[in-house]
Amino acid sequence: MRKSRFTEEQMVKILRETDKTPVADVAKKHGVSAETVYQWKRKFGGMDVDDAKRLKSLESENSKLKKMLADRMLEIEVLKEVNAKKW
Numbered sequence: 001m002r003k004s005r006f007t008e009e010q011m012v013k014i015l016r017e018t019d020k021t022p023v024a025d026v027a028k029k030h031g032v033s034a035e036t037v038y039q040w041k042r043k044f045g046g047m048d049v050d051d052a053k054r055l056k057s058l059e060s061e062n063s064k065l066k067k068m069l070a071d072r073m074l075e076i077e078v079l080k081e082v083n084a085k086k087w
Contacts, residue, residue: 006030008052011040 006014017026018037027034044052 006032008044008056009049012044012047012049012052015041015044 004011014026014030014032014037017029018041023034023037027037047055
């Protein structure tokens, strides 16, 4: 996935600007398309900056936990195979 030019906090701030001015004007001001702003609105719609930071930290923690789980499951499978062989 391509890295965005904007952080989640910046995206939320841009979305707060759309509450006061039209989306097309805000998108042009920040150099993004209106469709991008609508995608951000779908993802970060009712969030504050603090909520976006928390979401980012939870997503990174979740990915680390998923990786740990996959490693453990692989180790278990290897141990099962070793245990199944007769010596």
